[in-house]
Each structure stands twice: as C-alpha cells, then as structure tokens.
Amino acid sequence: MRDIYGIEVSPSMVSKITDKNLPMIAEWHSRALDRVYPIVYLDATHFKVRQDSRIINKAAYSVMGINMAGLKEILGIWIGENESASFWLGVCNERVYQALTYDEAEMSFNDFRDKWGKKHPIVIRSSPATAEGDENKNGIPHR
Numbered sequence: 001m002r003d004i005y006g007i008e009v010s011p012s013m014v015s016k017i018t019d020k021n022l023p024m025i026a027e028w029h030s031r032a033l034d035r036v037y038p039i040v041y042l043d044a045t046h047f048k049v050r051q052d053s054r055i056i057n058k059a060a061y062s063v064m065g066i067n068m069a070g071l072k073e074i075l076g077i078w079i080g081e082n083e084s085a086s087f088w089l090g091v092c093n094e095r096v097y098q099a100l101t102y103d104e105a106e107m108s109f110n111d112f113r114d115k116w117g118k119k120h121p122i123v124i125r126s127s128p129a130t131a132e133g134d135e136n137k138n139g140i141p142h143r
Contacts, residue, residue, distance in 0.1 A: 033075060036104075037065030038112035039123055040075070042091075044083040059083045063091060066123075068108070070116050 001009045044059045059082055063075040080087055117124045 029076060034065075034067050034073075036108040037067055037073075037075070038109055038116075039066040039120075040064070042088055046083070057082060061087070061091065066116075066120075068112060068115075070119070 001007050041064045042061070043064070044061045046057060046059050048055050049058050050056075059080050061076075061078040061080060061083070063077075065073050065075045067073055076091065078091065113124050
C-alpha cells in the first residue's frame with residue numbers, strides 16, 4: 001500500500017476492513033445462480049502466504065460462467081490449500097452444477113450454440129458435447 005498509494009496500513013486495519021466486508025462476501029457467495037450456464041471455466045491461481053511464521057502455498061479457485069445471454073459472470077471464488085480434482089468436484093456439486101434433466105441440458109446447449117456459436121466457435125467446438133464420434137445429432141454426448 002505504501003509503494004502504490006503512499007499510505008501505511010497496519011495488520012489490525014486490514015483485519016478490521018476484512019471483518020467489515022465478510023457479511024457482504026457471504027451474501028454474494030450464497031446468491032442464487034442462473035439455472036443454466038452453457039459454458040463454465042474452472043481456474044486456480046497459486047500463491048505463497050505467511051501463516052504461523054511459515055511460508056505456505058495456497059490456491060485461489062475461481063469459477064466463471066457464460067450465461068444464456070452470452071455475458072460472463074464470476075460464479076464463485078474460494079481459497080484452499082492446493083488444487084485437486086476432489087475440490088473441483090465438490091465446488092461443482094455444491095455450487096455450480098444445479099442438476100437439470102438431460103433433455104433440459106441438451107436444449108439449453110442447442111439454444112446457446114445457435115445464438116452464440118458464430119461469436120464463440122472455438123468454445124463450441126472444444127466442448128465435450130461436440131467431440132467427434134461421441135455425440136448425437138444435436139451435438140450432445142450420448143448418455
């Protein structure tokens with residue numbers, strides 16, 4: 001803060017600011033999501049932090065979805081010890097993937113592809129739903 005803004009910030013001030021924002025963060029994190037996000041990106045950024053006089057690795061997980069209107073939304077942000085498949089599975093089951101029927105998912109993907117396929121052709125082609133030889137006539141993988 002000193003280098004960028006020329007002000008000193010004590011650890012206690014950071015704690016007070018964080019504590020003040022925690023209720024808003026909790027509210028944002030538990031907000032209702034759209035029923036369908038045809039495209040979802042999962043990512044993690046790794047960084048080192050000081051904890052109990054030691055330097056340890058942490059990961060900031062983020063999930064971004066593209067909604068049916070083609071707009072990007074941050075669906076959630078989490079901090080964890082390290083990136084793992086089980087962590088991502090928990091995120092998707094708990095927060096991101098609100099189970100639809102297969103028919104609803106197929107219809108939503110088709111609607112999205114029809115509306116946004118020309119603007120985002122690489123995303124549509126890279127979807128597992130369009131993997132050659134593993135799809136039905138609508139471009140959705142077989143069950």
